[in-house]
Amino acid sequence: MGKLKLFGFASFLVFFFDACTVHETKSEIPTLSIDLDQVRKGKASDYFESVDYLWFEDESSEDASIGVFHRVIKHKGRFYIFDEDICICFYIFSEDGKFIKKIKGYGEGPGEYMSPSVFLIQNDTILLNDISQKKILSYDLDGNWLEDGEQRLPANEVHLDSKGNEYYFSRSYMLNNTKNQVRVFDKHGHLKFVGFPYKDEFLGLNVVNRKPFVELSGGVVLVDDYIDTLYIIDQYVEKPFLAFDFKDKGYKSKDLERLKDLDVMEQLEFLNKKTPLYFDGRAVLSERFFIGSFRFQEKSVIGVYDFENHVSSTFDFGVINDLDQGKVIYGLSPLDQESVYSWTTGIDLYKHVESLKRTMSKEEWQKYVKGEGSNLVNTAIRAKESENRVLIIFKWK
Template sequence: MKKTVLALLSLCLLFSCGLSRNESEEHVYTLNVDEAEKKGFSSMFDSVAYIPLETTEECEIGRISRVLYHNGKYIVADELTNTVFIFTEDGRYYSKIQATGNGPGEYAQMADIAIDKFEEKIKILDAMQVKVVSFDLDGHFTGETKLPVSPSPIRFCQVDRDKYAFDFERSFYEKEWQYNLSVNQEDFTGEISKFIPYDKPLSICFSSRVTLQDVNGEVLFIPLYSPTVYTIESSELKPRYMFDFGDKWVSQEFIDTEWKDAIEFMNKLNNANFVHYFNMLESGSHIYGEFMYGENKYYLLIDKETGHQFLQQGMKDEKYQYEKFSMCCVGNQFVIPLSSVEYNSMSGEKGVQLPEDNNPVLMFATFKKF
């Protein structure tokens, strides 16, 4: 059921957000959605830049689910065509990985992608065949690793040369594996470190959140239904910071409910009196998050240098809605994919207009300092 829902839906749920810093605890942020300002999202920008992704006959993107940046290349996962496209730093098409299938060197369901920074490889996590398939940056198959676990992890990220972090999103019924995270070698041989145990697996769970992310060489983990963000250091898991959402935090009763129907779950989630569909990302200078509360969308920005927080409630009549969440960071810039239609609207009549069927444009947003 879980894999079916993941294949059909790409949604995210987690914490809530707000305003003001708890001064007595250095890494705790107290947040209050009732104090959010009503402003357009673009009011948070200090500057923006754009890189259109080249469109060719062999490079047509359907729907972006993940963007990674490595060594002058943008690695773009397209969940609609089950393809990974690779672009140069100026947006020119470089190569692609398109190996859908059930055989050696092929993947059936691209759950996540990661970069092996030491071997210069792209790793694709196949949740259906429970394996990791490796390719070089030119798109050539270099090997694969069967994972001796079931069900499959959903997210993964390289921690160091020999170890990866695997997020199973609370799917195990066996007590031995009822942990949110494992850190170990890719083939699960040798020492396996397990973190954040749980008593009850989730019957239905879907999330497009970036639960594992590399921030300037530090790997962050954001568990489902947790207000705490962790830093993974080799085989240790250390709290990085925590959000205090008060009574708007998801209830334990909702978490423990055994949902039988995905649509019912979505409806209950949308009608519940807590923040949902939360996603967050961290750059060198800012922590950025967005979420829903009631029928409204909210944006959170934290200046890491000063600790100042800015929370705003999105305006429904805002001209640009920014449908996609920021996918990755390059330095202090947040990378947000825009459709060509969104880009044309933003550039206005004086800007260069792109054909509507062109590939997306990467917007690089630098947020204001507070």
């Protein structure tokens, strides 16, 4: 594994769209306008060219039953799934959803972990960071433990880019001797970048974003909560990437000052029902699209920016899957550079298919099963009694 050091990372559930279109005003920085007066329904076909389904089969072994998706990695014809809360383990499934292995090593000895966080694959090596023991465990692609390594520094999330650079994101409680959230080391371990000061005024309001770093062709984008501008780190220099226009509904200094005087229950009341408009840190990105989740008081909306056409859209929560009449989509997470995913259970997917069937004539149903609904229906029938996860995989346009 070399001397790679890591810490804190995962995946995060993300959300969706519904369409209202606003063309960007002239600006040097692309700007996404969140217009709460122009919120509409959105369609998956506006952003994705196809949808696919994969059931993680749980018939062969009890170990195949998945707890929580914190990170799903597709690598060399396999799926690697990390659950840091329920089973505190990771799973390996084949490309067609067959269970291969469950890897669990809770403890304090070599090859064991207590509080795993980072989960990623680099150079055909699986890396799992243990926060409490400040070490990184490495495994081969079959899940066999190789060695324990030493982490470089504490962090909440870590990313490794395609050039071997290491990106560390830390909340203020992790590092008391620095005023910045992000540090970047090159592949030789040299510190090349320190930036993004802590937002002390938001310390009590942090949203848990399990994937703040997203690599695009131009660099690595930092996707953090409560910000009004996303930045890209290119050649160890930060540059504005996408600004948010909250239409005078965003946080103001008086809101932040007021928060400091609230007790815990009052803060929760404010967060759940009275918040100004803000970005909650959850998003998926491609070279063309940004799709992010925004909250205003008791309502969540989706903001979409099309970098190719310089267009902003504000959507209702929930995406209409018009690609194959599948389930409405309420959460998206990154899978690879070409795809994102949502998920459901086999039981719920089958219920959706049965509901669709009741709305169609016999002729319409036969046409649907042989056409656009073929993969959806076949997967639902196979998984109809399973509570295990079915990935719903969307390929970017």
